[in-house]
Amino acid sequence: MIDTTFDTTLSYAKQLDSQDPLRAYRDKFYIPKDANGQDLVYMCGNSLGLQPKSTQEIVDREMTRWRELGVEGHFMGESAWTKIHKAYADKMATIVGAKREEVTLMNTLTTNLHLFMASFYQPTPSKFKILIEYSPFPSDRYAFQSQIEWHGYDFNEAIIEMKPQNGETITTAEIEHYIDQHKDELALVLIGGVNYYTGQFYDIGHIAQLAQSHNIYFGVDLAHAVGNLPLQLHDWGVDFAVWCTYKYLNGGPGSIAGGYVHERHHQSNLPKLKGWYGYEEKTRFLMTDYFVGEPDVNSWQLSNQPVLSLVTLEASLAIFEEVGMNALRAKSIQLTTYLSDLLATLDQNTLHQITPHEPTARGCQLSIKLKKGDKNVFHTLRAKGILPDWRNPNVIRCSPTPLYNSFEDCWRVYTELGKIVADL
Numbered sequence: 001m002i003d004t005t006f007d008t009t010l011s012y013a014k015q016l017d018s019q020d021p022l023r024a025y026r027d028k029f030y031i032p033k034d035a036n037g038q039d040l041v042y043m044c045g046n047s048l049g050l051q052p053k054s055t056q057e058i059v060d061r062e063m064t065r066w067r068e069l070g071v072e073g074h075f076m077g078e079s080a081w082t083k084i085h086k087a088y089a090d091k092m093a094t095i096v097g098a099k100r101e102e103v104t105l106m107n108t109l110t111t112n113l114h115l116f117m118a119s120f121y122q123p124t125p126s127k128f129k130i131l132i133e134y135s136p137f138p139s140d141r142y143a144f145q146s147q148i149e150w151h152g153y154d155f156n157e158a159i160i161e162m163k164p165q166n167g168e169t170i171t172t173a174e175i176e177h178y179i180d181q182h183k184d185e186l187a188l189v190l191i192g193g194v195n196y197y198t199g200q201f202y203d204i205g206h207i208a209q210l211a212q213s214h215n216i217y218f219g220v221d222l223a224h225a226v227g228n229l230p231l232q233l234h235d236w237g238v239d240f241a242v243w244c245t246y247k248y249l250n251g252g253p254g255s256i257a258g259g260y261v262h263e264r265h266h267q268s269n270l271p272k273l274k275g276w277y278g279y280e281e282k283t284r285f286l287m288t289d290y291f292v293g294e295p296d297v298n299s300w301q302l303s304n305q306p307v308l309s310l311v312t313l314e315a316s317l318a319i320f321e322e323v324g325m326n327a328l329r330a331k332s333i334q335l336t337t338y339l340s341d342l343l344a345t346l347d348q349n350t351l352h353q354i355t356p357h358e359p360t361a362r363g364c365q366l367s368i369k370l371k372k373g374d375k376n377v378f379h380t381l382r383a384k385g386i387l388p389d390w391r392n393p394n395v396i397r398c399s400p401t402p403l404y405n406s407f408e409d410c411w412r413v414y415t416e417l418g419k420i421v422a423d424l
């Protein structure tokens with residue numbers, strides 16, 4: 001694995017930066033500073049994306065509209081609050097590879113997971129199980145558990161967690177085997193697009209095809225995939241998906257979440273938890289006693305929009321539109337492969353990359369398991385101006401994000417981490 005001809009010098013990192021066609025985008029974001037006033041090496045885009053410099057102005061715009069228009073802001077102007085969630089749908093749909101009417105913005109991720117499970121998890125005594133990825137994000141697990149119990153089933157009996165045979169990541173053949181083995185008892189397959197812990201990107205299109213061939217609904221949690229890799233939700237035939245927008249999409253803490261439902265379900269009779277903003281837009285304010293739904297995914301909407309947690313996303317969506325997911329992914333592969341190759345030159349008795357090495361099986365995140373040392377490694381890195389994130393018991397996640405991280409950032413992670421583990 002170790003390529004001895006690989007150039008580990010700082011000057012090479014700088015050369016790669018000078019050749020990077022997206023290098024100017026870093027300047028569109030505020031980079032937090034370390035104790036010396038220098039830019040932090042921010043490797044946490046997987047957790048909370050940085051603030052675009054143009055976001056403040058957009059929030060101010062809505063504060064002004066509220067101040068000057070009061071209630072009439074709901075209906076006036078391009079960002080009329082009654083339909084502002086639809087104003088962003090085109091850009092969001094491009095990012096996830098869906099039709100505009102298949103994508104909406106609402107609530108928060110875990111809420112949307114519950115709303116869509118209320119529709120798509122319809123267990124029967126013979127078909128009540130849910131197939132999930134190994135080690136899902138805890139909030140997702142709690143959602144699965146409570147949905148199962150809500151329907152009166154036993155969690156341990158209903159949940160099938162796919163355990164990898166070797167190491168921490170699973171092969172597509174193993175996933176196939178799980179689906180095949182349990183196809184007659186599965187009500188739902190529900191996985192992350194990119195696993196939050198290992199950084200593994202699953203073959204979503206293939207899994208969607210398998211699930212569909214056995215009449216099993218297939219949902220995806222895209223928290224760590226959206227804005228990270230190009231997605232094709234519609235063409236893959238995924239039934240539903242949810243995601244948050246504060247990670248790679250830079251929407252700010254707790255910003256609005258996304259939801260996708262394939263168009264084949266828009267006019268179906270799936271049960272649904274309803275609210276007034278799922279009512280057909282043009283007649284909503286007739287306020288009738290019976291519910292007439294929106295013709296598309298917007299019929300899953302509940303409430304009037306949390307406008308301030310929605311508009312914080314606008315600046316970043318414009319940046320994504322300008323750059324495009326393909327250009328972003330091209331840099332991302334180069335940047336993360338560079339970091340991965342650098343880390344492979346360190347002593348593999350001290351650390352080990354659990355994220356797959358093939359770029360097609362991961363996004364930008366690398367999860368590094370320490371074989372020696374403890375959380376002090378993370379604290380020492382932080383003291384050196386490097387901010388990755390830490391997962392107990394011994395995993396450091398580094399996510400070079402192509403919009404604002406540089407090759408030099410990756411070089412600094414390698415250099416400082418290398419010094420720390422060499423001293424363990």
Ligand SMILES: *Cc1c(COP(=O)(O)O)cnc(C)c1O
Pocket residue numbers: 108109110111137139140192196221223224244
């Ligand atoms: C970040 C993340 C969440 C967070 O859920 P919220 O409802 O936004 O707090 C849920 N699931 C996964 C897989 C995540 O990565």
